[in-house]
Amino acid sequence: MLPLDKKIHLKGSVPVTIVEDNSLQGPIFHPGIPQNSSWRAGNNAASQYQGIQSVWKNMVGYFNKSQNEHGYDKKLQVKSGICELKTLLDILPQMHKIIVSHPIYNKSGLRPYISITQSELDETGLFYKKVNVEKNKAINKIQKIRNNIGSHFSDAQIVKIIPRGKIDKRSSREKVSWDEVILLWELLELNSFMDLITSIHAYLNFINTLPIYEWYRYEENGTIRTHVPRIGTVDESGKEKICIMSESMRIALSLGSSKFPESN
Structure with a gap:
């Protein structure tokens, strides 16, 4: 980590401003909305959380739009949201793995390194x-929804096929009947997934409070603000x-060598 009493050498002329702030104010960077005012990830934990928030925003966007639609158009939005939900479920384990890999530090006062307490770890669990x-x-x-009518489309059959030979697991195209495809479309009801979505939301809200993330953003006055x-x-x-x-934050900001001379 870089101490405050050392000079910071930039490759460019942009200064770095350090502001103590207990809460992250403002949006987190989304690749589809690349605003300079957004907070950007400065370490691996923040990068994982940033990715999760991007997928969450995509998912919520589809589900919110579905509330203003009816019939086929409504189901179309829900279907897209469920595909994002599946992606979210795929990447959450990596986020959790990063959290639990942090060292435990239970002493009071200033922590000497990025860490979490045992109680924070237990509550995360x-x-x-x-x-x-x-x-x-x-x-x-x-x-089933994602593989057969969502991101992929099944190899729909006039009648259900009972596989007799070895199934090629490399193929995502499942052989299902058109009746099964119809049933999957009937499953496109947001309420069926609200308990899962609510539990993910609670998890994300809690891990957002953990003191493990490093963020930065560009201010209007040309400075870089860190959190x-x-x-x-x-x-x-x-x-x-x-x-x-x-060190990862230093690299993200394209700063010079980590060997800094003492300031005057």
Whole structure:
């Protein structure tokens, strides 16, 4: 981590401004809405969370639009939202893996490195368990919808085919009857997935509070604003030396060498 009492050397002329802020104000970067005012990921945890929030925004966008539609148009939006929901379920485990890989630090006061407490880890696990409980109830339905009428389209048959030979698992095109395809379209009801969506929302809201993310954004005055966990060291006199970014954050900002001379 880079201490505050060291100079920062930039490849360009843009200065870095460090502002203490307990909450992340403003939108997180979305590749479809590349605004300079958005917070951008500065470390791996933030990058994973940024990706999840992008997919979440896509999913919610489809579901919200479905509320203003009827019949086929409504189901079309729900179908697209369910495909995003499946993607969300695919990437959540990696986010959780990153969270639990952080070191545990239970002491009070300034933390010396990016870490979480045992209670934060335990509570994260409880929220994640609820997600998995709801996921197990709905995953087969979601998978069927995504594979047969969503991102892929099944190899629809006039009548249901009973496979006699070895199934090629490399192919995502499942052989199903048109009657089954019709039934899948009938499953496109948002209420059927609300318990799962609600559990994911609760999980995301909680992990957003964990002190493991590093963010930065470009301000209108040409400065770079950072939002990072408050960590550092305390010397014998009680003076704090606060760190401002990790090595990955330094690379994300295209800063110079991590070997900084002392400031005057």
